[in-house]
Amino acid sequence: MAVLPPRPLRLAAAVEAASLPALLLNLVTVHAGPVTSLGGPVHGAAYLAVVALTFAAGPRATAAARWCSLVPGAGGLLVLRLLR
Known part of the structure; x- marks a missing residue:
């Protein structure tokens, strides 16, 4: 039976994975300043x-897992997969 990674890691990985496509979509479409100002940080x-x-x-x-955590955007998802 797989042991789930800690909840904060799962949450951070989800936010990391969701925010990158939002930033890239904003970049190739309207390039709205507020989206960049909030999404980047x-x-x-x-x-x-x-x-x-x-x-x-x-x-x-x-x-x-430590090396995969350094991959921006998908690193969190890779770490979750390796820790299961």
Whole structure:
């Protein structure tokens, strides 16, 4: 039976994965300033949270999971897959 990763890591990974397409869609369409001003810091904070939470996972986080956490956008999802 798989052990679920901690809830904060799952939340940060979801926010990271959802915010990147929103930012890119905004970039290729209307390039609205408020979307960029809000979405950029949200994505950055989620990215940093994924990295920090992965490294804080202790022995559960393998070297592969730690390296995957550094991938922007999809790193959180990769880490979740490796920690299951």
